[in-house]
Amino acid sequence: MDEATENGGGPSGALEPAAIVEAIRASSAAAALCCRSALSSRFPRADIAALVGASGAADLRLIEGRTETYYFSELSMTRAYAVHLFHVAEKDPLRMVAETVREESRLYPRPTDLRTFLDPPFGLTPSELAATVGALELQEEGRDIAQVRASNGALYLYCTSYLVPALALSLAEWIEVGQKDNP
Amino acid sequence: MSDSTEKREGEGLLGKQTSRRDFLKYAGGGLAGALAMITLGCATTVRTREGRELRVWATPAGALVHDPNRCVGCKRCEVACTVRNDGKASAHISRVKVSRNLNFGVKGVSSAYAKADGQLGNFRIVAETCRQCEKPACGNACPTGAIHADRKTGARVVDARKCVGCGACQTACPWHIATLDRETMISTKCTTCDGDPVCAKACPTGALKLYPIAEAEKLLWGADVVSGATA
Amino acid sequence: MAQIFGYSGKILRVDLTTGKISTDETLKYKDFIGGEGMSMKIMWDEVDPGTKAYDAENKIIFGTGPLCGTGVPCSGRTNITSLLPTSPFNGVSSSHMGGYFATELKYAGWDMIVVEGKAANPVWLRIEDEKVTIEDARWMWGKGIFDTQAMVASFMGKEAQAAAIGQAGENMVNLSVIRTGASHSAGGHGGVMGSKKLKAIGVRGTGSVKIAGDRKDWMELDKFMMSIIGANNQMVVPTTPQPWAEFSDKSSRWTARKGLFWGAANPPVETGECNPKDMQSVGLRTQKAIFDLGPGAEKYTVRMGGCSHCPIRCHSQLKVPQLEKYGMDPYVANTCVGWSGPRGVMFNGIKDFDGHGEDSNIVGNAIGTTLADDYGVWCNYAQIGRDLKYCWDKGVFKRVLPADEYASIPWEKLVKGDATFLIDFYDRVAFKKGEFSHIGDGSAAIALRWGLGDDYWNDKNGKLWTRGGYPVHHSNEAGAQVGALISCFSNRDAQNHSHMNFIGSKLPIKIQKEIAGEIFGSPDALDPPNDYKPMNTFKARFAAWALKRSILHNSLTVCNWMWPMSVSHDKERGYRGDTGLEAKFFSLATGIKMTEKELDEAAARCFTLFRAITVRQMGDADLRAGHDHMNKWITKADKDKEGKEIPQFTPGTIQMTEEDMALAQTMLYREFGWDEKTGAPTRASLEMYGLAGVAEDLARRKLLPS
Numbered sequence A: 001m002d003e004a005t006e007n008g009g010g011p012s013g014a015l016e017p018a019a020i021v022e023a024i025r026a027s028s029a030a031a032a033l034c035c036r037s038a039l040s041s042r043f044p045r046a047d048i049a050a051l052v053g054a055s056g057a058a059d060l061r062l063i064e065g066r067t068e069t070y071y072f073s074e075l076s077m078t079r080a081y082a083v084h085l086f087h088v089a090e091k092d093p094l095r096m097v098a099e100t101v102r103e104e105s106r107l108y109p110r111p112t113d114l115r116t117f118l119d120p121p122f123g124l125t126p127s128e129l130a131a132t133v134g135a136l137e138l139q140e141e142g143r144d145i146a147q148v149r150a151s152n153g154a155l156y157l158y159c160t161s162y163l164v165p166a167l168a169l170s171l172a173e174w175i176e177v178g179q180k181d182n183p
Numbered sequence B: 001m002s003d004s005t006e007k008r009e010g011e012g013l014l015g016k017q018t019s020r021r022d023f024l025k026y027a028g029g030g031l032a033g034a035l036a037m038i039t040l041g042c043a044t045t046v047r048t049r050e051g052r053e054l055r056v057w058a059t060p061a062g063a064l065v066h067d068p069n070r071c072v073g074c075k076r077c078e079v080a081c082t083v084r085n086d087g088k089a090s091a092h093i094s095r096v097k098v099s100r101n102l103n104f105g106v107k108g109v110s111s112a113y114a115k116a117d118g119q120l121g122n123f124r125i126v127a128e129t130c131r132q133c134e135k136p137a138c139g140n141a142c143p144t145g146a147i148h149a150d151r152k153t154g155a156r157v158v159d160a161r162k163c164v165g166c167g168a169c170q171t172a173c174p175w176h177i178a179t180l181d182r183e184t185m186i187s188t189k190c191t192t193c194d195g196d197p198v199c200a201k202a203c204p205t206g207a208l209k210l211y212p213i214a215e216a217e218k219l220l221w222g223a224d225v226v227s228g229a230t231a
Numbered sequence C: 001m002a003q004i005f006g007y008s009g010k011i012l013r014v015d016l017t018t019g020k021i022s023t024d025e026t027l028k029y030k031d032f033i034g035g036e037g038m039s040m041k042i043m044w045d046e047v048d049p050g051t052k053a054y055d056a057e058n059k060i061i062f063g064t065g066p067l068c069g070t071g072v073p074c075s076g077r078t079n080i081t082s083l084l085p086t087s088p089f090n091g092v093s094s095s096h097m098g099g100y101f102a103t104e105l106k107y108a109g110w111d112m113i114v115v116e117g118k119a120a121n122p123v124w125l126r127i128e129d130e131k132v133t134i135e136d137a138r139w140m141w142g143k144g145i146f147d148t149q150a151m152v153a154s155f156m157g158k159e160a161q162a163a164a165i166g167q168a169g170e171n172m173v174n175l176s177v178i179r180t181g182a183s184h185s186a187g188g189h190g191g192v193m194g195s196k197k198l199k200a201i202g203v204r205g206t207g208s209v210k211i212a213g214d215r216k217d218w219m220e221l222d223k224f225m226m227s228i229i230g231a232n233n234q235m236v237v238p239t240t241p242q243p244w245a246e247f248s249d250k251s252s253r254w255t256a257r258k259g260l261f262w263g264a265a266n267p268p269v270e271t272g273e274c275n276p277k278d279m280q281s282v283g284l285r286t287q288k289a290i291f292d293l294g295p296g297a298e299k300y301t302v303r304m305g306g307c308s309h310c311p312i313r314c315h316s317q318l319k320v321p322q323l324e325k326y327g328m329d330p331y332v333a334n335t336c337v338g339w340s341g342p343r344g345v346m347f348n349g350i351k352d353f354d355g356h357g358e359d360s361n362i363v364g365n366a367i368g369t370t371l372a373d374d375y376g377v378w379c380n381y382a383q384i385g386r387d388l389k390y391c392w393d394k395g396v397f398k399r400v401l402p403a404d405e406y407a408s409i410p411w412e413k414l415v416k417g418d419a420t421f422l423i424d425f426y427d428r429v430a431f432k433k434g435e436f437s438h439i440g441d442g443s444a445a446i447a448l449r450w451g452l453g454d455d456y457w458n459d460k461n462g463k464l465w466t467r468g469g470y471p472v473h474h475s476n477e478a479g480a481q482v483g484a485l486i487s488c489f490s491n492r493d494a495q496n497h498s499h500m501n502f503i504g505s506k507l508p509i510k511i512q513k514e515i516a517g518e519i520f521g522s523p524d525a526l527d528p529p530n531d532y533k534p535m536n537t538f539k540a541r542f543a544a545w546a547l548k549r550s551i552l553h554n555s556l557t558v559c560n561w562m563w564p565m566s567v568s569h570d571k572e573r574g575y576r577g578d579t580g581l582e583a584k585f586f587s588l589a590t591g592i593k594m595t596e597k598e599l600d601e602a603a604a605r606c607f608t609l610f611r612a613i614t615v616r617q618m619g620d621a622d623l624r625a626g627h628d629h630m631n632k633w634i635t636k637a638d639k640d641k642e643g644k645e646i647p648q649f650t651p652g653t654i655q656m657t658e659e660d661m662a663l664a665q666t667m668l669y670r671e672f673g674w675d676e677k678t679g680a681p682t683r684a685s686l687e688m689y690g691l692a693g694v695a696e697d698l699a700r701r702k703l704l705p706s
Ligand code: SF4
Pocket: B129, B130, B131, B132, B133, B136, B137, B138, B139, B156, B172, B173, B174, B175, B176, B177, B178, B189, B190
């Protein structure tokens, strides 16, 4: 994010709106979100939110976190990807896993391979993931998240609002076992 | 393998032609007018003080280089080349040569084919491209002067109106890049597509690129002289 | 001769009995498009019912179509049509291979090669542009396919492409292939070449294919196609989330991402994220080795390979140095079932063997593929492994093999997952050694020979689709009744991806259903995966379309493993593809204006002719009962853990019901205008397709439905 904001900083107030827009776009092009706090330290005198709002750049989007605001440009980053990065930035694996699973169960629909969260952009460690899965079973956030195991032992999660257990099981089984026999 | 190439190259160069450096020598000897003509881009015949005829060639802007490591052998480059330049699809007259080395590499089939270059060996695909030679053997061999340096790009191009289909260029080119189209009896060779190569645009892996001539020469005349490989 | 566009205009005819070589005109068959369609016409006209696959009177036709050689993306495939030895009635069938053979044939000036008769001694066919000769193959006979190709090139020059059979084909093993290049094989017809003593066909073409349309229009259309094409099987979603993508799916073949390499390239080549806007990364999208063989295959990957004029590259080309331990060259390539078929023989899986540790599976795959590809053994779409397992599990081998033969087979290796079992296995199969080798006769033949009955055909794990002896291939698990219907018509596994390249795209179901609605008239044409509804007419329309497109593609010839372009990765297009692209390319290439609908109708004509041949060969118009009848495991309800039946058409089961499939078949027959009771073409439908002569012939034989 830092190098992305390199050009355009500096004291000249008139250049700031354009420089901020460019900084956000550059971050997105480099596959990263642009945090408001980083922009603020770069452009200390600017009202970032107001400037972005007034910039007229139709490609810019923001996601509000607990304490941080994240910007991205749809020119080079989809909302879906930005949401993944947002979850990672917020350091809330519980919510990240739950919401990703919910979204996949709703959208595709399909159960989610647990190992997905070990890979980029999620990047949990195996122990973090294990802790998260454990927590999901206990906590309110995970009330609609259930587990299913394919016959080869692979663990999948799904959202009970969108998938019934039999369907989740058969889809997990298909992904893990059936599909390999029917490429 | 570089031995034989250098020899073949040498034959073309030392026989009766001249190099760019030689030319500068002559130019310094009072042939300044020739320089003016070269900058117009055409190949020009000049007479030395000794009365020898020389063809001098404008420097080409760039040449195409193929990366055998990235190439996947799809031959989209070949067909893009002939569709744009000939209005038909072909492999043989393509000015970038993938097909002929595809299965067995530049050297062709041998008893060690299973480990040699090519799809039936180590899978390596070495295409050959036109080097837009400083002193193009193809052009120098052409009896009608049909091959000349393009005004805009300096690429050595065939003037179809002058080409008589004798095939001298094909024989003369050390890599047989210039190729006679047996259907039209006109020679085909790389024009760099006016500096915007369609082969490179059609390539799905970025294995073909047009480089400025100095860079291209370094790549093409690198370690693997025969193949024209970059590696 | 007037200028001909798209087509070369000539068909090469070779009679191996008489040695006569002659030329036929392509365009007299133009109602049948090319490739498979024209081949069906020739088979109908020239091969009498009752002819057997290995008879001299059988013909084998190598076909290309008007788009082959033009550079249309994914247009490098060869269609091969002949009687199929694995079919219990030697039904006509097609096999296909990719590679570079087809375009070379076009550039040599030939659209097709029709081979008939039988040579007295081994021969190979040498085609150098218009010059065609029959050559002595005595020194090639007995060689594997790799050496055979090298021998052909040593005669013809390094530019030549060759299609050849291995020892399996020579020995008329029913399950054998014809193969070209590093890894492209057409399964099922190797023995037919062997029966004709035709070892190989070498071809070298220095000519061209003319394109009728304006070259700028052509290049524009190519550019457009490149902007909507996906990864292998037209999967348009990346495997892992990518900044440019809205969707991802771990089962996708668009495996490219940052940090993924062709690891054995020198230096390694990174696939990168392959943003679809970057045309110079289309060929990097599909890192197929890790998809087919697991993440461990990355470091063995030299590059991806594929066919002429295809930017997708679905074959992985590996360097597996461990192969040298077994006297094999370290370079091995293939794709999909080309890997998993031989591996499937190891029905307990491949475990740690010979100290290969965690790479044992890759080494084992490489051994199997090398053997199958050199001997030229076909896996019958992985059925050979399932047949092996069934016979092992049921004690068939104990029963049918002589005791000493049984004792000589290293079963312990098979059981414990030592892939060197494959060396013994393929040796027996390719050289027809012993009773055991009949496993290579194919499923229908072993059922007869070894007395395998209903239990065999109806075994769910056996996956045999009909008593024709072939297995599922994107059947009921792929689009419910749509896939199930598609599997009922060929005399082998359906090899149909028209539906898969759409429903396997990995797009969310909502988008897919919308697109299905646009193409087939209702979103109900497509059910969500594993959540099926009973049959409806839109599914019938979908299935008919898929069948038509498959024969269309095999006639044009373009790859039905990529085409049709029903979907795209392009959000701005709403992820729509363009199902009219075939017609656009056809019209531009040939100068013969055809709309999408007209081309589909021509395909329906070809498919109906294929159906008529099947009727004539079976000698019975009731194809519903005699040909299309599905094995019982498909229509039997699954049971849950407690042993309770899971009713069909509830979420989580893909089982069909007999009544529903009967209705599905009726609806499909109706789509083609065939008799709804028997599924045979009627006089009216044949006349509608311009096949009045076919109707006459069938009427004379009393094979028209009443
Ligand atoms: S055709 Fe051959 S000789 Fe002529 S410029 Fe190209 S590489 Fe050089």
